[in-house]
Amino acid sequence: MSSDPWGRVDETGTVYVRTADGEQVVGSWQAGSPEEALAYFERKYEGLVVEIGLLEKRVKTTDLSTKDAQVAIDHIREQVDAHHAVGDLQALRERLDKLVATVESRREERKQQRAKQSDEARKAKEDLVTEAEQLAQSDQWRAAGERLRSLVDTWKGLPRLDRKSDDELWHRFSHARSAFSKRRKAHFAQLDAQREEARRTKERLVTEAEALSGSSDWGPTAARYRELMAEWKAAGRAQREHEDDLWNRFRGAQDVFFAARSSVFAERDAEQTENLKLKEELAEEAEKLLPIGDLKAARAAFRSINERWEAIGHVPRDARPKVEGRMHAVERAMQESEEAEWRRTNPEARARAAGLTGQLQAAVDKLRSQIDQARAQGNSAKADKLERELEGRQALLDQALKGLQEFGG
Structure with missing residues (x-):
């Protein structure tokens, strides 16, 4: 018979x-x-020790789920x-009991962490909704539009709440964005109407x-041309495709008149010599406007210079x-600066881009809603199909948003 502090083998090999609770039969060894029998079952014990140690490490250092740990x-x-x-x-049982307590403690910690994250996500989404509803009333079309798009990206990065709350x-969030888009669309429609009225006036x-x-x-006649020029500038911009043609015709008519007038005054040499001196002074005054900083002020100053220029008469x-x-x-x-300003604030093209963006955004929102509904109903195949369609629409939307930014938002 052989024995050690934790076990023994009797004469029958048991x-x-x-x-x-007393001795318990481990097995039979023939x-x-x-000694070999005890060594064999002691190795099995060491195997359990190692297995428990590894599990303790996994529980402490990994995100092993409560279910898998149990x-x-x-x-x-x-x-x-x-x-x-x-x-x-018994020592192994005690280690296992401690491990159970550790797992339960971590489960409770995770539960509390999830609850905290949910509260934080709810607060964050409520803040986004509040800001979106405020932006929906803004007339800062570019800045508000960009901020709303930023809020959408922030929303996407937040965890989902319970379905009802989310x-x-x-x-509310989507309704605020839609309200802003409708107001912006109406605004640019009104601008289009103003452009059309300007076109009729300029014609x-x-x-x-x-x-x-x-x-x-x-x-x-020269005085009337100056009046016509003032009316022209007061009329505002027509649609771009009409503005340049109308301006060329308007300027061309003036050029014909003033060219004829110039030919009549060509022989007034003495007066023209003095005129040259005055116009050189005006040209110098006009050149001091460059480079153009404040376009409005420069335009007004140049108009004043140009009116004085026209009033002087001819030079040699x-x-x-x-x-x-x-x-x-x-x-x-001056014209290049005006054209640059016009291109930067082109309302017609910007309105079209805004309208397209609104349509694409509505399509994307609808697809997301359908995807959520399909997931909730357990229809993964439909949801996956809608996800593929969403990728295409999202790519179009991103392209449209990029185009809208190029027109000033």
Whole structure:
């Protein structure tokens, strides 16, 4: 017979383990010496020790789920309770009991953490909804539009709440965005109407300017042209595809008249010499407007200079290209600045881009809602199909949003 502090082997080859409840049969050993029998079952005990140690480490250092941890604990406990090993089985049970307590503690911690995260997500989404509802009333179309898109990205990054709460908040959030889009669309529709009214006004001005181009009543006609120019600028911008053509016709009519007037005044040399001096001073004054900083102020200043310029009369023919070229250079810089400002604030193209973006955003929102509904109903195949469709629509929306940003938001 062989024995150690935790077990023994009797003369029949039966192996026992000592426990607080007395000796328990571990198994029977007939293949070798008693020492070999004890060593075999002691190794099985060491195997359980190692297995428990690994499980303790997993529980402390990984995100092992409560369910999986409990299954592993129960599996080891079954082996311990079966008494198929020689060693301090009670110590193993105590370690397993502590492990159960640790798992339960971590489960409770995770539960509290999830509850905290849910509360934080709810607060964050409520804040997003509140801001979106405020932005829905904004007239800062570009800034508010960009901020609403940013809020959507923030929303996507937040965890979902319970379905009822999440749906209610999303409904308010989506409604605020839709309200803003409708107001913005109406605003640009009104701008389009104003552009059309400007077009009709400028066509009338062009008709009169062309009728006056053959006049030889120099003073009153020149004065009327200045009045027509003031009316032209007060009319606002027409649609871009009409604005340039109308302007070319308007300017061309003036050029015909003033060219005719110039030819009549060409022989007034003495007066023209003094005129040249005055125009050179005006050209110098105009050149000081460059580079253009404040377009409105520069435009007003140049208009004043140009009116004085027109009132002066002609200069000697050979000096005209140089002095007029200086003014034209300033005028071109002014026009280029105006055109740059026009391109930057082109409402028609921006309105079209905004309308397309609104349609695509509505389609994307609808698909997301359908995907959520399909997931909730357990229809994964439908949800996956809708997800693929959503990818395509989202790509179009991203492209439209990029285009809208190029027009100023």
